[in-house]
Amino acid sequence: MxxxxxxxxxxxxxxxxxCAGVVRAIDAVEQALKIYGPPVYVRHEIVHNKYVVENLKSKGAIFVEELDEVPETRAPVIFSAHGVAKSVPSAAASRNLFAIDATCPLVTKVHREAEIHHKRGREIVLVGHRGHPEVIGTMGQLPDGAVSLIETVADVAAFTPSNPDALAYVTQTTLSVDDTRDIVEALKVRFPSIVGPHKEDICxxxxxxxxxxxxxxxxxxxxxxxxxxxxxxxxxxxxxxxxxxxxxxxxxxxxxxxxxxxxxxxxxxxxxxxxxxxxxxxxxxxxxxxxxxxxxxxxxxTADESVFFPLPKDLRENDMRKIAEDVAR
Structure with a gap:
């Protein structure tokens, strides 16, 4: 029995x-493979999921950690959804690589915020996790020393800015909402004039x-x-x-x-x-x-989601023929 x-x-x-950023990034690799055929090179895991990465590998994507692993090629080189430091597209351009940026638009928003604050003379505090690709990419938007990383409330107490009256903060998009709230509150208590994003950075x-x-x-x-x-x-x-x-x-x-x-x-x-x-x-x-x-x-x-991000411009349907002709020349 x-x-x-x-x-x-x-x-x-x-x-x-x-999420919409992940869908966009995966679709970017698949569309590049459809237009140009394999191989398509991808710097870093397009998203952090082994199943997704292995599936794309089986279709002809080649994943690398750094651009120096990419041979001289006319094949597309895609940057992952997490974003990259400015030095990465610069290095790609210096080698005439066909680079496609699949950075999530919400990460790009954080990059632009940090740049604007820097241009206005503010020191940037980035709330995030050391070593995460998104944090590396965000800190790499600005010169060395322009961004200070804060990981915990204890870090806030230990932080000594150059000018406490000229501070701004941005955050990694994938943090704990509650932890980030505690850190931001600690920053505001210690530095009342600190400037934050117009809209929360956590996606x-x-x-x-x-x-x-x-x-x-x-x-x-x-x-x-x-x-x-x-x-x-x-x-x-x-x-x-x-x-x-x-x-x-x-x-x-x-x-x-x-x-x-x-x-x-x-x-x-x-x-x-x-x-x-x-x-x-x-x-x-x-x-x-x-x-x-x-x-x-x-x-x-608990919520309905309808967010959609279009593909990177180089991969949109109405641009396909022109790009393919340019690459073939």
């Missing part, structure tokens, strides 16, 4: 998964996904965030779930990564996906639980 599966209620967060997708996790986490025994370990927004979702009262909170890339010793005896589970995680991986996780449980899936929605 086959044992009856235990019941499991899964609360599925919405919004989840791909809509980061905020929406964190709000969905906050709504679900207190209602479940365990939580899975589908995403990569090097994905900042995915890591923040796991932290948000834990802080919201769900002590079993794990970041999982694939169903094969699930530790069934931790997730083996449940009645309720929350599932979310980082902004660079495709829906097919969410479905894979749900299928893995369906093999072990009689699952009931309930979607918990």
């Amino acid at each position: 086959i044992a009856e599966k235990p019941a499991l209620t899964i609360l599925l967060c919405s919004p989840r998964g791909f 809509y997708a980061t905020t929406n996904r964190q709000e969905a996790v906050k709504a679900v986490a207190p209602r479940v025994e365990a939580f899975i965030v589908v995403g990569a370990p090097n994905s900042s927004n995915s890591q923040r979702l796991r932290e948000v779930a834990e802080r919201s009262g769900c002590l079993i909170s794990e970041l999982v890339q694939r169903a094969s990564d699930i530790d069934w010793n931790r997730f083996g005896a449940l009645k309720s589970l929350g599932v979310a996906a980082g902004a660079s995680a495709p829906e097919i991986l969410v479905e894979e996780i749900l299928d893995a639980f369906a093999e072990r449980y009689a699952i009931t899936v309930e979607t918990v929605s």
